[in-house]
Ligand SMILES: O=c1ccn([C@@H]2O[C@H](COP(=O)(O)O)[C@@H](O)[C@H]2O)c(=O)[nH]1
Ligand SMILES: O=P(O)(O)OP(=O)(O)O
């Protein structure tokens with residue numbers, strides 16, 4: 001079974017279409033990123049292991065299910081990944097949140113790290129790395145490597161839009177990572193932007209351009 005999952009849900013496709021539009025302003029953009037993030041979280045958590053737990057309802061004792069293990073962690077790649085955090089937390093309120101700050105050098109397109117703060121028990125958790133855009137794959141690959149160096153073994157990567165180049169890079173560097181992709185686009189342009197894409201996700205989320 002492939003570990004690359006391209007979303008085919010009509011709600012996700014519809015919302016990504018609105019997100020792409022040049023006339024979609026920051027407020028609506030933020031709402032859409034959050035909504036799509038929530039729908040993708042639902043898909044990305046589909047295979048989490050469950051364990052039995054004995055509970056008591058008002059009527060009877062029974063065996064219910066709960067997520068097994070030390071539960072989850074969420075790691076947005078700053079800034080753009082921040083737009084997906086609240087939605088994930090609404091579905092998984094007990095998740096801990098780490099942050100990895102990376103920006104792309106505009107000339108080399110290589111990621112430059114400027115911040116990192118992770119939960120102390122990060123290595124015991126299933127980690128969901130968030131970034132709306134997977135372009136060259138440099139940022140995602142570096143963030144994932146960073147987590148692996150901290151001992152994390154179960155990593156899932158979620159992005160709203162991906163270029164084939166980025167998917168190939170992450171697949172090659174990290175074949176063990178589950179990738180969840182809202183839409184797979186055509187290519188990168190000469191500046192490393194996804195075509196057709198949506199522009200710079202961080203700028204559109206925070207109104208910085
Ligand atoms: O069309 C795009 C392409 C990239 N971004 C931002 O860059 C990084 C991902 O780029 P990589 O080349 O994959 O490292 C991502 O964090 C986005 O913030 C973008 O917004 N739009
Ligand atoms: O990857 P970048 O350089 O686009 O960073 P940001 O997410 O802060 O816009």
Ligand SMILES: [Mg+2]
Pocket residue numbers: 080200201202203
């Ligand atoms: Mg940006």
